[in-house]
Every structure is written in structure tokens, then in C-alpha cells.
Amino acid sequence: MNRQEDRFFVLRAENRLHSADIRHVSSASGVILTASRDKTAHVIEGPQDKSSSWARGEIHSGLALVAHTAFVNFATIHSGIPLLDGEACVITGGNDGHVLLWNLETAELEAVLDGHSSGVCCGLVVSTYDDKVDGMGVGDIVTGDWNGVCLVFDAVTGRAKHSYTGHGTAVRALVQLPGGKSIISASGDKTIHQWDVVTCERSAVYTGHVDAVQCLCAISGTRFVSGANDASIIVWDTTVGHAPVRVLHAHESLVYSLSYCGELQLLFSASEDRTVMVFRGVNTAPAVTSGGRTDDDGAVVVVQSINHPCTVWSVCTTAWGDIVTGGSDGALRVWTLDENLMAPIEALQALEYAVSQQKIDARVMGLVGTDTSKLPNVNEITPSLRPGKREGERVRARAGDGSVEVLAWNRGRWEKVGIVVLESGNNDQLSTGQQRPKVYVDGVPYDYVFSVDVSGVLLKLTYNKGQSIHEAAQNFINLNSTVVSQSHKEEIESFIMNNVDPLDLQPQGAMTAGAAGAGHDTTEPIVSQFAREAAQLRQAGYSQVPAWSEAMRNMERAGLSVGDVAFSEYAREGVALRQQQQQQQQQQQQQAVSAANVGSDGNENVTAWKSHKLFTTLNAEKVQNKINQLVDDTEFCACVQNVVNAASGEPQLGVLENIVELYNRLPDGSRFPALDLLGHVLAVSPYPFAWVTLLLDGGSTETMSTDPSFIEVSTARVGQSSSAEDLVTIRLLAHMAAALDTAPKDALIPEGQRKQLLKWLTKVPAPLIRSSTSASIMSLISSLLRNLAVTLSHGAPLFTDDERQQCVQDVVKMASLMLLIQSISSPSVPELVATVLTLLEADCTQVAAVNMGRSTLVQTMRALKSGPERRCRTAAAAVLRALTDDGP
Secondary structure, rough: OOOOOOOOOEEEEEEOOOOOEEEEEEEEOOEEEEEEEOOOOEHHHOOOOOOOHHHHHHHOOOOEEEOOOOEEEEEEEEEEEHHHHEEEEEEEEEEEOOEEEEOOOOOEEEEEEEOOOEEEEEEOOOOOOOOEOOOOOOOOOOEEEEOEEEEEOOOOOOOOOEEEEOOOOOEEEEEOOOOOOOEEEEEOEEEEEEEEEOOOOOOEEEEEOOOOOEEEEEEEOEEOOOOOOOOEEEEEEEHHHHOOOOEEOOOOOOOOEEEEEOOOEEEEEEEOEEEEEEEOOOOOOOOOOOOOOHHHOOOEEEEEEEEEOEEEEEEEOOOOEEEEEEEEEOEEEEEOOHHHOOOHHHHHHHHHHHHHEEEEEEHHHHHOOOHHOOEHHHOOOOOOOOOOOOOOEEEEOOOOOEEEEEEEEOEEEEEEEEEEOOOOOOOOHHHOOOHHHHHHHOOEEOOOOEEEEEEEEEEEEEEEHHHHHHHHHHHHHOOOOOOOOOHHHHHHHHHHHHHHOHHOOOOOOOOOHHHHHHOOOOOOOOOOOOOHHHHHHHHHOOOOOOHHHHHHHHHHHHOOOOOOOOOOHHHHHHHHHHHHHHHHHHHHHHHHHHHOOEEEEEEOOOOOOOOOOOOOOOOOOHHHHHHHHHHOOOOHOOOOHHHHHHOOOOOOOOHHHHHHHHHOOOOOOOHHHHHHHHHHHHOOOOOOOHHHHHHHOOOOOOOOOOOOOOOHHHHHHOOOHHHHHHHHHHHHHHHHHHHHHOOOOOOOOOHHHHHHHHHHOOHHHHHHHHHOOOOOHHHHHHHHHHHHHHHHHHHOOOOOOOHHHHHHHHHHHHHHHHHHHHOOOOOHHHHHHHHHHHHOOHHHHHHHHHHHHHHHHHHHHHHHHHOOOHHHHOOOOOHHHHHHHOOO
């Protein structure tokens, strides 16, 4: 595609794929990849032809990659990695510290690359250099993390073989200069480093940004571009030294992403200011002379500004000529130069409306305390009266209703791209800058009084400037304890955070002199969310903000200048990550305290399981009291005792029917007593298999022959009901897995019932592994896998060979995912290793376990073999011997 100066990118298709921000987009091999803060990534097929659904403005969701336990920061493609026998794969990295390899066709997790001690921010695949297709390091994976460490993972073994540790803080971006071995890395320490991918020796350091460097993009074998929190984009060239070739100031806020299209010779930049800028000339621009700007032949110009209704986190180019963007609204958008492929007019109008109606904080515009009556009228901002000076230029103008609109110059006309407001909703301050009047409740003055509807009752939520958010929320709960519970506290705090002016969240006297005068300069961007983010950190009890917010600390200490830029999504991401890290540390400490020795005989070293794990204790009085509390019917007043008595004898259909009736009568979300009773029967009965067959057959009565069955209903609710119901359901399934091992040798189960059983035992717990944060549920799933492994290792004659082998693979797959997710100090880790070892040691399950384990367990077992958990080392070495040629 040749350069066409009279063509502009227009929306082609969009889809709100994710429930949270799309943090990264990339494209290769005819697909688009997304990475999101909702802990997932997606693989979306590109348009096959002009008749595809893309022609209607639609993008199908594609394959979802689900296994990360924290934000996914990047996703890229490896065209053929030797570790997976030359198969193509998707590579993702997340704030959980893991680098995951996925099957490109099935979305199955293939391998885990571990070595980072903190979140993985970015990654790339080393391409051919020096005309050597098979040169040393080609195909390796390079990643960077929050601690400032870059790792080079070997493409053959999957192990980290080199590291680069030259940066002081987080490595935010990586790029390889085409045709060479040079890796360029950008960091929160405001520097850019050039180093050799084979030797990890540094060859150059580039300085020029005054804030954290967020993104990089290669233009040629010697030229690259960087973007930073200082809102600037710098062009660098290795042939002219370490000084910038050109510094570009087109954005009003943080620059998050860069992408270059060599065919069109265009550079694309994505920003916090909700735009993607399109530049021409970065590939040819010579260094700026003392005179500043070069002549027209050497100019770098913005040829288009693409407005979005959200922060734009990432932009990438595609092989078919489109560009792709992902942002804070979770939507993936594809833009095209071909007007014949643009989205339907309804979609274009909806996008234009969303952009025009988005609310922009007055602090970003520098208008707090400013007399907006002196701004030009909207009617005065026309192409003829006030033409724009450059693409993307923004002006503020006063509308007829007194509101302030933001207008952007785009393709020869002014477009409305937002409305200026104070997020607290009090726009009087926007025009007058006066103090907020006090509001009285019961004779007491408050700065804020909100009317909150709680179950149809209007309550008054009060807040004073500088007051602790936690204190205000707790006061509200205390005053309204009959209708508001402690479980609402987080929601109340969030409401206060979203509805109180960020400046008023600050403790009194905390604002610096620079902040006090911030509204006086309307030509430069100033801090928008800084007050809120700093307040969040202080309210949460942090003594200082995280390292990645160094710029915010500097501003707080020294005040603001015209070089300061707005913080919003980036700062919020840092806050969330810090909170997540603290939660993980707390969980690890709790798990370390409760950890116990694991092994089939209580030995220190992990060994294969020899028996099932059953939960035989039942607090009959407590369960009965709960039933009496939930069901106002004397029919069930002796239910628990009847079940306990029946459990010691042969199965009785009447008892089972009574449990089912109780289940149906219990309130939604509180049906766990019925499930608990059935689980107890299977755990203590001398005839557990007979109870399972009775449950599967459903008897012959109308009560038990309903479709779907009682267990089908309860298992379908897992992950959607209360955690108590999830817990007792998994425990019931664990007992069911053990019960199958007691079946007589000549026992038969119809094919339909076998498939139903396998579905309950292997498909129901899988989503909880990815979504649940409950240590109790994870422990019960581990027990379920243990019981399944023991039953399968004993032959499980009830199932066919194919069913048995598939079940083995499912167990190994779930165990490997749990090992990936769980902290190494979790008591579940040695249990899961014992489960895998059980399947590998039994002749009837070994082949299937090895086939699945080779692609999912190797990296984890290598880490455990030399890791801090001593009990697992010998067992992990044994697992590795079974899966690979590795020795202890």
C-alpha cells in the first residue's frame, strides 16, 4: 500500500471484548492478540475477505486465554518454538510473574516459563539477525519485569539463560532493532538502554525523557522511537550518537504505545489523552539543528488525530493495512484507510457521540478556579474564523448553556471531543473557584451530603474535606446498622472516592503550593488524578507511593511546573498492583503458617498417594440449627439425625428423596446444608458406590426423575452461587470420586451416566481454579484431584480406556494449572505434586499422564526441584525423570 496523503483512517469494526482495560494489542500471522487487566488474553482472526463479518462492523471474540491470576500485560506470537516441537504459540506475560505459552489453535496452555520475581511487563521474540536464520538466540523470548530485570528464555529448553539488570526500576518496553542483535529496553528510571541479546552487554544509554519511558518502536536497523510519561515522543538514531534526533510534542498526556508501518511510512502513538496520533517523516527526519525545525523535506508532521472515548493503552499495525487500538473501556477497535470497508454509519455515529460526550476533568484542562466566561464562544471556533494550526490541536470553548467543551482540529474541521467537568459533579467550582458551601444534617455541618438509596430507604451519607474515607464509611454503617452491614464498606468507600472532589480527599494542608496554583496555566497539561491516587495510597496506609509512581512523589515534594503531565490510568494501575502484591504477601504468610507435611504416610518428602481423603466430621447440631433457621417447616426438624442414622446402613431412596426435597426448599445461595448431608453419607457409608448409583438412577419416583437431575442443578451453579455452596459441592464431588473406587468388579454404569459423572468430576472444578481466591476451595479441589488420581491408579474399571485416559489428562491439566496459580508456600503444592506422582507411578495411567505433563508440568517441576520447598524436591525430580531426560 503506497502513501496516500488524502486518505484517513476510519473505524472499520469494534467489539467490547474484555470486562476491563485492554492493556496491549498486537498482530501477526493473520490474527489480532489482546491482553487485558481482566486477567485474560484473546486471539481474534483477522478479516478473511471483504464479505466477512468485519464488513458489518463486527469482531468475533475468538479464543480466550484464561490462566493468569493478575493483569495480562502483553501478548505476542512465536511462529514456531522448538520447546513445543516447532509449533506456533501465543506468549503472554502478566503481573502474576508468569510467562505462559498457549496453543494458537486450541487456546490450551502448553508451557510456563518462570524466572521473574515480579510482574512481567513486556516481551518479544528474537528474530533473525546478521542474515542468520539460525543464529544464536534466534527464537528466544526476552521479557522485562517490574523489578527492572530482563530475562532471555531459551527457545529449546524454556529456561532463563541470560539476564540484563542494568535498569533501576520497571522495564516497560522492549524492541529488537531489525537485522541486528541489539535489544532496546525502556524503563521507569527515565532511561533507554541498548544491549546485546547474546551477551547481555550494554552498548549505549539514551537519556532525554524527564519521566518514565513507557514504549518503544523500531523504525529501521538504526532508528527507533520512544514515548514517555512526559507526553513527548523522541526519535533516536544509533548512527548519530546518544542525543535525540527529534523531540515531538503532539500529545497532552502520557504516551503509552507506539507502532510503525514501514509500507505506509507512518508512526502511530497512543496516549492517556484519548487519541492516536499519526505521524509522517520519522523515518527520514535529520537531527534538529540549532535553528530548531528543519525544512519541509525533513519535517515530522501529524497527519491525523484519531479520537477515542477512552484512554488508549495500545496501538499496532496489521499485515492487511489496518491499525488496531485497545483502551480503558475494554473495546477492541480496528481502523482502515479503505472507505469501502468502514463500519456502518450507525457505528460511526455512535462512536462520534461517545467521543463528544465523554467527560474530561477540569484539572486536566487547567480550568479549576478560572473564569470560564472569558473563554471563546463555541460559535467563534469555526474553520474560517479560527482554523487549526495542526492535526489534533485542542481548544476550550464556552457553550450556550455555560458548560465548557473541548474541540479538536481534525481533517479541516473542529470536532467536539468532550465536556469539561469536575468529577465530583459540582461544576460551580469550574466557573467561580469558590469554596463549597456547608450542608447541615441534624444541625451538624458537612462539606458533602449524598442521598443514598438502600433497599428503598433514602439515607444521608456525609463527608468532610480531608476526612478518612474509611472513617466516613464506618460512620455511615454505624448510624444505619439496621439496613447497612459491614460487607457494604468497600462499596461505600468506592462511592465516596468516585463522588468527592479528589482535591478534597487530601488531608488538610497536604497540597503543595504548586498544586494550589495549578489552575493558573491553561496552556500546558497539569495533574488530573494525582490528588486522588495519592489520597488512595495514604488512605490505604502506605507510607510512600510505589516505585513506578516516582514522578508523583517528586511532584508532591517539589510542587508542579509546566512540564508536569496528567496521571490517571497509569497511576491507578500502580495502585492496584501494589494492593495485589500486598494481598499475595498476606496470603503467603497465612499459607506458610498453616502448611503441614504431605505424603501418603506423613513423611517429610512427598510421595504418591495410597488412599483417598474423606471428610467424615459433621457437626450435626450446627447443621440442623442452620436448616431450622432457613426452612420454616417442621418436616425437616429431624432431617440431620435421620440422615446420620441412615448413613450406616444400606442406601434408602426415601432418605435421598428427603435430601433432594430439602435442597429444593432451601433459599437460593443457602442450599449447602443439603449438599453437606449428601457428602457426609458418601464419606461414612459402608456402601458409598451404591449411594452414587442410586443418585444416578434417580429411583422411579416423580421427585427423583426430574431433568436436569439434582446434582446437575447443583454443579451448574458452581461459581455462580455462594462460596459456601461451592465449597460443599466440591467436597461432595471429592467423596463421589472416592466412592467410585469401591465399585464391585462386575459393576456397570450406562454410557450416559458415565459421561455425566466425568463431566461433574473434571469439568465443574476447572473454572473455580481460574476464578476463586478462596484457599479453602483450592484445598478441596486438590483433595478432589487426589481422590480421582487414586481411583484412576487402581484401574477405574467402570470407565472405558478412552474415558479413563481422558480423565487422567484432565486431572494432570488441572493440577498443572493449580501449581501455576498457587504460591510455592501453599499447602496445596505438595499435595498436587503427590497427585501427579500417583498417576505417573501407576502403569494404567502413566502414558496419559506423561503425554499431558510434558506440555504443562516441566517448567513448574524444574522450579520445584531446586526451589525452597524441600519436601517437593525429590518428587519433582522423579516427575521430571518421567517427563523428560532430566535427572535429579
